[in-house]
Amino acid sequence: MARGFGDGLPAMPVACGFDEFDHVALIHRHRPQWQDHRVMARDLAAFTMPAKTFQVEFVAAVHCWASGRFDHEYAKSRTGFKARVLAVFNNDSHLEAEDPALVTFR
Numbered sequence: 224m225a226r227g228f229g230d231g232l233p234a235m236p237v238a239c240g241f242d243e244f245d246h247v248a249l250i251h252r253h254r255p256q257w258q259d260h261r262v263m264a265r266d267l268a269a270f271t272m273p274a275k276t277f278q279v280e281f282v283a284a285v286h287c288w289a290s291g292r293f294d295h296e297y298a299k300s301r302t303g304f305k306a307r308v309l310a311v312f313n314n315d316s317h318l319e320a321e322d323p324a325l326v327t328f329r
Contacts, residue, residue: 239311244288244304246281252296253284 250257257263267273287293294300 239307242307244301245299248298249284249288250281252293253287254280 254263254266257266267276270276288297289301291301294302
């Protein structure tokens with residue numbers, strides 16, 4: 224992006240609390256046998272719409288994680304993720320940039 228911009232870009236502030244959750248770990252927890260990608264490919268190929276089937280399974284995995292009821296089963300729990308994100312919002316130091324960005328969640 225900096226090359227396309229032409230000149231150096233200003234340093235981009237990073238709010239580490241927004242680190243993403245481990246989506247691979249979520250699907251592996253939901254379907255442990257899918258840690259072997261060949262098994263996952265075989266299972267999904269059995270359906271007429273494999274991508275849609277994966278989407279349904281992934282949504283179920285995220286719902287399980289997001290419920291917070293199984294936090295003890297994940298290396299990075301949803302409760303911990305939420306706490307990290309809220310800590311970023313409670314610490315306005317990330318807004319000290321010359322031209323701060325507005326971030327909203329609904």
